[in-house]
Amino acid sequence: MASRPASVVAATGIRRVFAGTTVLAGVDLRIRRGEVVALLGESGSGKSTLLRILAGLDQEATGELTTTGSTAVVFQEHRLLPWKRVADNVALGVRGRDARERARTALEEVGLADRSGAWPSELSGGQSQRVAFARALVREPDLLLLDEPFGALDALTRLKMQALFGRLHAGHGFAALLVTHDVEEALLLADRLLVLDRGRIAEEIEVDLGRPRAVDVPGFSGLRRRL
Ligand code: ADP
Numbered sequence: 531m532a533s534r535p536a537s538v539v540a541a542t543g544i545r546r547v548f549a550g551t552t553v554l555a556g557v558d559l560r561i562r563r564g565e566v567v568a569l570l571g572e573s574g575s576g577k578s579t580l581l582r583i584l585a586g587l588d589q590e591a592t593g594e595l596t597t598t599g600s601t602a603v604v605f606q607e608h609r610l611l612p613w614k615r616v617a618d619n620v621a622l623g624v625r626g627r628d629a630r631e632r633a634r635t636a637l638e639e640v641g642l643a644d645r646s647g648a649w650p651s652e653l654s655g656g657q658s659q660r661v662a663f664a665r666a667l668v669r670e671p672d673l674l675l676l677d678e679p680f681g682a683l684d685a686l687t688r689l690k691m692q693a694l695f696g697r698l699h700a701g702h703g704f705a706a707l708l709v710t711h712d713v714e715e716a717l718l719l720a721d722r723l724l725v726l727d728r729g730r731i732a733e734e735i736e737v738d739l740g741r742p743r744a745v746d747v748p749g750f751s752g753l754r755r756r757l
């Protein structure tokens with residue numbers, strides 16, 4: 531049996547220029563299997579541009595990019611199709627005869643089994659984002675790309691979603707690139723922080739402070755804290 535590569539993404543010298551303006555000036559990035567990496571940087575620093583490149587959604591970028599396995603993306607806005615019911619939106623993420631069954635399982639995992647017949651317009655912002663996570667999960671991605679997935683949510687909903695993310699990661703073991711401008715969120719969820727500045731990865735910070743421990747907050751199981 532072939533051994534599985536240790537990294538899900540290896541990018542070297544990624545460049546992206548928009549109308550003469552260099553947004554990414556040579557980004558090097560590696561994400562190991564199962565690792566959660568947070569990508570920080572000021573607004574306009576190119577975080578979303580980099581995420582789209584890694585997702586294969588930008589044909590104009592140059593550099594070397596190797597991805598291994600399947601990838602799924604969660605954006606800040608849920609991007610559910612309003613004319614499809616929740617379960618059908620989730621089933622879109624996957625093909626095959628067992629698509630509906632897998633969609634049901636994914637909805638259970640995000641705590642929304644009872645809303646599978648609802649329309650997206652009937653959901654709250656947090657619920658919609660849970661569906662977006664289910665739609666990503668159903669593909670059993672090796673890499674999950676997240677572009678400020680909790681950015682539009684109120685503080686309490688965001689906390690619950692962060693806990694959900696921790697639980698899903700513990701259960702599935704996907705690698706993730708989490709774009710966020712929330713440093714606390716990055717510290718809470720990520721193994722490693724990257725800071726994008728002037729088109730390059732300007733800083734890399736290992737989050738593990740040597741005393742990892744799980745805290746069990748009632749109703750928030752799965753939240754990881756390392757402080
Ligand atoms: P971030 O996600 O870090 O806020 P973005 O990646 O969205 O930053 O944008 C980085 C820079 O690239 C910004 O100056 C933005 O205006 C520019 N940019 C992004 N997408 C496009 C595009 N399709 N056309 C022109 N400029 C773009």
Ligand code: MG
Pocket residue numbers: 577578579
């Ligand atoms: Mg952005």
